[in-house]
Amino acid sequence: MPNSKNYWTQQRPDGKWESKAEGAKRASKVAGTQAEAWAHSRQMAAEKKGEAYLRGRDGKIRERNTYGNDPYPPKG
Template sequence: MGKNQHVTPHKDGGWQVKGENNLRATVRTSTQAEAIERAREIARRQESELFIHGKNGRIRERDSYGNDPYPPKG
């Protein structure tokens, strides 16, 4: 399983995709939609989680592309 991917606002404007605990962005884009598309591709390839943050930095959406148990336990 790869690193979780986070779509966050970039401090200089635009949006970025960062692997969890990475210091630098993997990808910078001008729109959030572009960043989400790129992050989704990476998360699918790495079988990891995707976290989409809003402009305020809080997580607003989350998708899993890992090996989730089905049906869920619990």
């Protein structure tokens, strides 16, 4: 089940970068650079206490930031 607190940054087919809430059909921001879209994803995730994911051109997650209740480091 998608978590709307999480935001993804990924490249679009047209070469631009988008910041999109998880499960959303439309991007919340379309930017010309990866850095601009990534900054927006981090800001939105921080406001909603979710996670921000940066997906590289190869489709793999390059970076991930957690805001709010981060279980790391584990107790013990």
